[in-house]
Amino acid sequence: MVDSYGRDINYLRISVTDRCNLRCRYCMPEEGVKNLGHGQILSLEDFARLVRIAGRVGIKKVRLTGGEPLVRKNVVKLIEYINMVPGIDDLAITTNGILFADQAEELKKAGLKRVNFSMDTLEDSKFRYITRRGQLEEVKRAVARALDLDMHPVKINTVIIRGFNDDEVLDFARLAIRYPLHIRFIEFMPVGDLLFWNKERMMSSGEIMDVIGGTYPLYPEKGIIGNGPAKYYHIDGGAGSVGFISPMSNHFCAECNRIRMTADGKLRGCLYDKKEIDLKQALANGATDEDLQQLFLKAIARKPARHNMNQGWGAQNRRKMYQIGG
């Protein structure tokens, strides 16, 4: 389905829960958040039905995220459901990895094709600091398991924050040389706990590329499977690649192919757009498949031309990344 700006919208990101087992400092407050109650979130059956309808309006790729998608009960069942929807040819997950290793095989069997792990540091004590409670070892185990199971391409998301992990940029690049991993540096966005972080913390993709390029020449790389806006580069002798996602310094809205669904059943055209369409309410009112299909079409038609995140610094957003789905 083509939107008002000529973009083919074929990718749906679903936040299956707003809950998380970590408390990354740039994402969630220490005390956690007032989670949505059972009655407020979509059931697995609702999600499955909505994905089926999304498939009818041209969605071909689905990513489950959150919050932490693996804390959602029966997420394996949901993956099984979605895997059976005709037309959906790519099913992936974005996870902090803490709960991945032990269920990796089951997830793969259910139809999960690809995994993106979030890992902002390669040092144990810094990992404990930034996540407030996580063990880096668990994430490393998860990544190794995904590689063992050949869930290629295995990607790592890293948000570089000046003064926290900007000294590890080359260590991450070396990881992509040594292992078949695709390390994606994501620019820090003003969507989290803005009371704590500020604009000076953001390191742009250009700056990160300069750091890596100063030691390892970078060669543009094509052909890494994905639906996103990352620009990938190969390093001589490297098994993997490094990628750059630049929502702040070089927004990619003209190529954006996604819509988002929140755990409480709201459809959004953009991470940063406050306009939402309430599918949960529609379901409660007994909407037919045709009604729901119209709501998807409306969300696509309303998708904004671009985000205005660069004006967002210092403003408190009503909805956070863990609620909308990062």
Ligand code: SAM
């Ligand atoms: N819990 C899962 C995880 O951490 O992978 C999925 C949800 S998390 C919100 C998705 C991604 O958003 C993570 O890679 C996280 O680092 C990123 N993220 C969260 N807040 C961010 C921010 N303010 N700027 C840039 N990326 C952010």
Ligand code: SF4
């Ligand atoms: Fe949880 Fe992911 Fe947010 Fe970290 S970034 S607190 S793991 S939702």
